[in-house]
Amino acid sequence: MRQYSQLTLVTYRISQVLPIIYHIGSSIVLVTGLSLGSTLWIFLLYLSRVMATTSIYHRLLTHKSYQAPKLVLYLGCIVAASAGQMGPSWWKAHHLNHHYYTEQELDSHSPHTPFQGFWGFLWSHVGWLLSPRFLPKKLPNDVENDKVLRIIDRLHFLPFIALGAISYFIGGLEYLGAFFLSTTLLFHATQTVNSLAHIFGGQPFATEDQSRNNGLVAFLTVGEGWHNLHHAFQASSRHGITVQNGKVVYLPDPTFSFLKILELFGLASKLRVPTETELLARARHSNNLQPLNSGLPATEDA
DSSP states (O other): OOOOOHHHHHHHHHHHTHHHHHHHHTTHHHHHOOOHHHHHHHHHHHHHHHHHIIIIIIIIIITOOSBOOHHHHHHHHHHHHTTSSOOHHHHHHHHHHHHHTTTSTTOTTOSSSSOOHHHHHHHHHTGGGGSGGGSOSSOOHHHHTOHHHHHHHHTTHHHHHHHHHHHHHHHHHHHHHHHHHHHHHHHHHHHHHHTGGGTSSBOOBOOSSOOOBOHHHHHHTTTTTBHHHHHHSTTOSOOOEEEETTEEEEOOOHHHHHHHHHHHTTSOBOOOOOOHHHHHHHBTTOSSOOOTTTTOOOGGGO
């Protein structure tokens, strides 16, 4: 187990209870109700933070599926941290661990081990966050060596608190309750990638795990639910791809569309997407499969 500094341990433990706080805080809306304005606030906070999580935490920071200026990385990580789902170092550490040990004993949140069935679903969806596995065994070197990212990681709860304060300032308890509800909905949407996307859905690409392409999860997470493609081509900036009847089919992927907009404004470059030849070669029924670990981030980053 990694030896954490006292400060890091304290800040990580603080955020371990954040989900409890915003789940309980969501009940405020039962008292205040929701106006059109606060409902739009829920949607705006959900969309901005899920997009920051998928485009910055996941596809940029963790898998380096495209390049972007440092300012985009830093601001995106702050927005993602405001979702109350930890900071960049913790997030990347667990996600890389998931890819290295998918469906194996050391996988942080597999629905197939150490439990199966309904209990496996609960474990992958929320149980692992309440277990000793909450603390990563190793934090990624590239994040730890970046002073700004390390500060964001250790103080990841401050953007969450600030956004809650802004919500209260805008519309009092009603908007604070909307903030908590948006955060709770986003929490469960994110966790469906760990749980549902490893249980239900198609597997058009050959991988050595139970990752699935799940349309519902993709809708909730602006494209992350095309999870089988992601496990087959981890460095791809586009997840919305499948193979049907021997042909490559492109699926809705709002996160990739957002990256294309960033590219248009010079805020993203070198978006990595597998060729159709590579996609067909990895198709589950292909006789010319590529190595299953292609696209895995370099181990020196972990």
